[in-house]
Amino acid sequence: MNEAADTASIVVVTEGGGHIWAIVNAIADRFANVTVILETPISKWSLLKRRAKRQGWISVFGQIGTMMLVRLGKRFGAAHAEEIAAEYNLKTELRPGQNIVHVPSANAPEAIKAIADLKPGVVLLAGCRVLTRETLASIPCPVINYHAGINPKYRGMNGAYWALVNDDAVNFGTTVHLVDAGVDTGAVLRHTRGEPGRGDTISSYPLRQAAISRNACVDVVEKVLSGRIEPFDPGLPSQIWFHPTLWFYVWTGIRRGIW
Template identity: 65%
Template structure:
């Protein structure tokens, strides 16, 4: 599909909660160009993590990842109810410009960004940009993260806030992208509450439902040259998927799934 003229490029792997955010930006700010990367293989992801954390932890995380995927299918009705209730658009709009690339770090992605010359690149649900890739993007790069940074960097920020008893930090952040894992300066944050029947399979969708406005506001501000960071005043920690044994034990003990 021929790309539309737009000051906004979104780089993503896709997914219902991400399309809800993208479509909110389109509704408020006009057309965007979406660069859709091929998801990283689970094998590559797990091998990389195993080098840092060891195979026992990584195998446990894989168990939870599989359970989460099964949960999305089993509780699809719950997701459909949330989507209808929150009036989310979770599929690409007709005519949406989509450019397919093998990876956000592939030359094809950089070539597309250079050709489109956007005023902002908005990352949402894609792999981490390498330092080299980031250095070759001429405009500001921001990221939508499903967690309150810097306290809940990495994976499953909403889940970890809940199991930590930190319910006031069940939320999301739009932040500037640097070479670290969600370590860039925060631009906007939104906090909300999980709904009845929510679990690790639906937290991302719930978080997107109350975070669409901050995504629109952050992109609008960057395009207007207003790049002002905030200090959440929180400690910094990176999180990963919970292991299957931690997830099941914690769920049985606390009712947080």
């Protein structure tokens, strides 16, 4: 790694979460100048209302049921999450002293100003709102995104789950890609593939994915800082996915053992 990359400012924009902190901490272990722009989570109600316009309220109510199960799964699956963290030596809590800028939204003026003031060499998005065209245009450096799915085949939500449901376990993995104004539609920079562990479910897949992908994220950040942006065409179809409905999730779990 050249000296410029070693000393460059890096910004991570996120809503946070254990699997995201595992990636942020890996980046902070490698680079000295990392700032987290931590946005307030988007209102689930606002998100679901927008989704209902596209999918209908029946599907959305079914997705709400699954989201509640996922939340319960994280609570009752805490011991399993600790096992994954121990297996991969993950740090899933934000480290003390980490430089954090709190903003209401990744698209808020406060976020735009913070990025301008920090003058980063790269901005990494990891679990945050989709940036607007105006926000993207205001950022004078490469913007990349960590996505918990293999793009473009598993854009959107729950990429690992849908790969397993579709008998496509070879695409259990993650993507780091350039960011454009679409939803996970930017040019792919890196795919990382792995497999679920025993006892993994839709609640723990993101942590497993972060575990197998954190080093790839660090490597892509290093390359971008060094001026080596190397997109490739994965030759995959493009589709966007959402949360499964509760009835689909339960039926698939009982019938096929995919939880």
